[in-house]
Amino acid sequence: MFHSEIKIVLASGSPRRKDFLTGLGIDYCVIPAVADEVQPLTDEQPAAYAMRAAHAKAGEVMQLMPQSDGTCLVIGADTIVVLDNEIMGKPKDNAEAMAMLQRLGGRGHSVYTGCCCLFRDESGHICKETFFEESRVWMYPFPDKALAAYIQTGEPMDKAGAYAIQGLGSFLIEKVEGSWTNIVGLPLGRLVQAMLRSKAIRPKEEPGE
Helix, strand or coil: CCECCCCCEEEECCCCHHHHHHHCCCCHHHHCCCCCCCCCCCCCCCHHHHHHHHHHHHHHHCCCCCHHHHHEEEEEEEEEEEEECEEEECCCCCHHHHHHHHHEEEEEEEEEEEEEEEEECCCCCEEEEEEEEEEEEEEECCHHHHHHHHHHCCHHCHHHHHHCCCCHHHHHHHEEEECCCHHCCCHHHHHHHHHHHCCEEEEEECCCC
């Protein structure tokens, strides 16, 4: 669908984020950011935090890119779950996962993904485009035994809010408002627009191009 015009780097090892780019036919490489994730500042709004975290990841990886690579685009993303303006991170253990799912059950919450595109031109100048998208998710209420069974699968342990909408956790979801790809971890429509603006990609004009 799209042809990559320059070197594109995804600063994330997320399989789902990789799947989205691969599905669009975009050529890219993966260099995951490895530094500890930045923490929210006092009174920092969720959208601002998600974008700052995404910028930190993209910035870390951009520093690893040698000037000899020339023009390149580094993509960083960070997804957070927010309930009553409280940012819910990844659970530390099964008990915390249970507490998160109990709070989310029967209610609506927001999922924000911040995205940062760092574009370096041939002269070495770096331009930044940072944005976010918000989606709303409503969960069914479930008894603790059902939640415990889900937690025992291990899926919630590395997921913000202790669930994966694209995985086994889909049974928890009553309805969604907004971008589904955003909830999974990448606001794909906004990202493709940004990549087209920077001329990092272009639509393929002929089959097999």
